[in-house]
Amino acid sequence: MQQSIKLSVDAVVFGYESGTISVLLIKRKYEPFKGKWAIAGGFVLEDESLEEAVERELKEETGIEINYLEQLYTFGNPKRDPRCRVVSVAYFGLIKPSAFKIFASTDAEEVQWFKINELPSLSFDHEEILKLAIARLQGKITYEPIGFELLDTKFPFSDLEKLYTTLLGRAIDRRNFRKKILSLNILDELDEKVSKGSGRPANLFKFNRERYFKLKKEGIIFEI
Amino acid sequence: MQQSIKLSVDAVVFGYESGTISVLLIKRKYEPFKGKWAIAGGFVLEDESLEEAVERELKEETGIEINYLEQLYTFGNPKRDPRCRVVSVAYFGLIKPSAFKIFASTDAEEVQWFKINELPSLSFDHEEILKLAIARLQGKITYEPIGFELLDTKFPFSDLEKLYTTLLGRAIDRRNFRKKILSLNILDELDEKVSKGSGRPANLFKFNRERYFKLKKEGIIFEI
DNA sequence: ACAAAAGTGTTTTCTATACACCCATGG
DNA sequence: CCATGGGTGTATAGAAAACACTTTTGT
Numbered sequence: 001m002q003q004s005i006k007l008s009v010d011a012v013v014f015g016y017e018s019g020t021i022s023v024l025l026i027k028r029k030y031e032p033f034k035g036k037w038a039i040a041g042g043f044v045l046e047d048e049s050l051e052e053a054v055e056r057e058l059k060e061e062t063g064i065e066i067n068y069l070e071q072l073y074t075f076g077n078p079k080r081d082p083r084c085r086v087v088s089v090a091y092f093g094l095i096k097p098s099a100f101k102i103f104a105s106t107d108a109e110e111v112q113w114f115k116i117n118e119l120p121s122l123s124f125d126h127e128e129i130l131k132l133a134i135a136r137l138q139g140k141i142t143y144e145p146i147g148f149e150l151l152d153t154k155f156p157f158s159d160l161e162k163l164y165t166t167l168l169g170r171a172i173d174r175r176n177f178r179k180k181i182l183s184l185n186i187l188d189e190l191d192e193k194v195s196k197g198s199g200r201p202a203n204l205f206k207f208n209r210e211r212y213f214k215l216k217k218e219g220i221i222f223e224i
Numbered sequence: 225m226q227q228s229i230k231l232s233v234d235a236v237v238f239g240y241e242s243g244t245i246s247v248l249l250i251k252r253k254y255e256p257f258k259g260k261w262a263i264a265g266g267f268v269l270e271d272e273s274l275e276e277a278v279e280r281e282l283k284e285e286t287g288i289e290i291n292y293l294e295q296l297y298t299f300g301n302p303k304r305d306p307r308c309r310v311v312s313v314a315y316f317g318l319i320k321p322s323a324f325k326i327f328a329s330t331d332a333e334e335v336q337w338f339k340i341n342e343l344p345s346l347s348f349d350h351e352e353i354l355k356l357a358i359a360r361l362q363g364k365i366t367y368e369p370i371g372f373e374l375l376d377t378k379f380p381f382s383d384l385e386k387l388y389t390t391l392l393g394r395a396i397d398r399r400n401f402r403k404k405i406l407s408l409n410i411l412d413e414l415d416e417k418v419s420k421g422s423g424r425p426a427n428l429f430k431f432n433r434e435r436y437f438k439l440k441k442e443g444i445i446f447e448i
Numbered sequence: 449a450c451a452a453a454a455g456t457g458t459t460t461t462c463t464a465t466a467c468a469c470c471c472a473t474g475g
Numbered sequence: 476c477c478a479t480g481g482g483t484g485t486a487t488a489g490a491a492a493a494c495a496c497t498t499t500t501g502t
Contacts, residue, residue, distance in 0.1 A: 006227055050300035452499100458493105
């Protein structure tokens with residue numbers, strides 16, 4: 001049996017900054033879909049693992065290096081690529097946009113952050129992939145803590161609150177939220193304050209790595 | 225770039241009968257791992273979707289047709305197959321063993337149900353795949369109802385209770401469990417009884433398809 | 449009558465939710 | 476002194492958990 005299916009990886013990278021969730025997209029330099037936006041990705045090399053492939057492609061096409069990536073889903077519709085049969089393993093990542101300078105190279109003509117409610121039309125079946133990724137992101141916050149990968153190392157509590165508000169798409173009770181999060185014991189309160197121009201300066205917190213990842217593994221039932 | 229990665233699908237099929245969870249395995253007819261046990265699977269054909277491929281392979285190798293299959297994870301370690309680079313998309317299925325006659329054919333020399341705590345050593349990285357599948361099965365019951373695919377159409381309530389006890393690996397409170405499940409409104413009580421030799425005969429129930437799948441889609445938070 | 453499995457309610461405890469005022473700073 | 480965002484406690488309602496006896500059948 002001669003099989004000639006190609007294998008690619010794609011990465012949906014989410015970033016969070018000042019109250020909005022964005023996705024990193026590239027503008028394709030070559031056909032098919034030349035000039036159209038797409039999520040970053042490319043073919044897997046023969047001797048690299050899938051994770052190595054996503055990380056390499058992300059680096060090549062956008063300049064970012066990411067430390068949180070998880071497998072999302074594998075898309076194998078025979079017609080998803082007009083050229084030939086391409087099966088794509090999609091990944092899902094979270095970063096702080098401020099931590100990296102994005103720049104286009106290789107297959108990308110341009111790289112840009114798009115707010116998730118202001119997305120352009122996309123190449124291939126990337127809209128479907130993105131839709132699934134967004135659903136997963138929203139689902140995640142109900143069973144594990146989120147934030148470590150998206151916030152600065154030191155942050156005022158309101159940043160975390162705003163992140164959750166944004167992800168949930170609705171207001172949350174500040175007092176109950178604080179109670180809940182603090183009871184999880186994943187934050188360490190620092191002896192530092194930060195002022196945002198006006199108002200009372202906020203205490204800074206940082207995630208306690210160890211307890212954060214422990215809780216993430218165990219899983220929580222998280223009702224906000 | 226000339227890529228020669230092969231793509232396969234594998235299916236972990238779980239069955240439940242009289243208090244034990246089993247997995248369907250095949251004994252390999254050819255090298256590599258000839259004579260060793262493995263989960264069913266095989267290469268994806270060029271013009272079929274991944275789902276079509278799993279269903280075909282399952283039918284060919286074991287004789288079963290399954291109506292509940294979901295994608296589990298894609299395994300892409302470069303060394304997972306000794307012959308060449310093979311990336312495998314693993315699926316996860318549930319059936320009632322009683323509903324099908326299993327029989328070996330094509331690549332399988334033998335097909336057999338194995339209790340999940342009495343597994344033989346497996347080919348390739350199939351132990352890893354199975355481990356993940358078991359974890360997923362256990363995780364599933366916390367956020368959606370389980371049972372429709374695993375139990376007979378008519379069953380006494382104690383069957384469902386035993387299924388949960390088995391999946392959770394611990395005892396549960398019968399009264400609270402019954403209250404919880406009945407309040408979900410996914411069961412219809414029948415006007416039939418069944419006796420198991422001794423003891424009071426049990427009322428039979430069946431799943432209400434519509435409400436079961438509706439709830440499955442919505443998701444539940446399920447604490448037993 | 450007894451062994452074996454089915455069926456059934458109430459109380460207690462915990463957790464989620466709703467809700468409003470004071471505090472610290474900058475201008 | 477006022478505008479702005481930060482920080483805090485209590486009361487109520489609802490859900491989960493703990494818990495034991497009665498019923499129906501076969502032998």
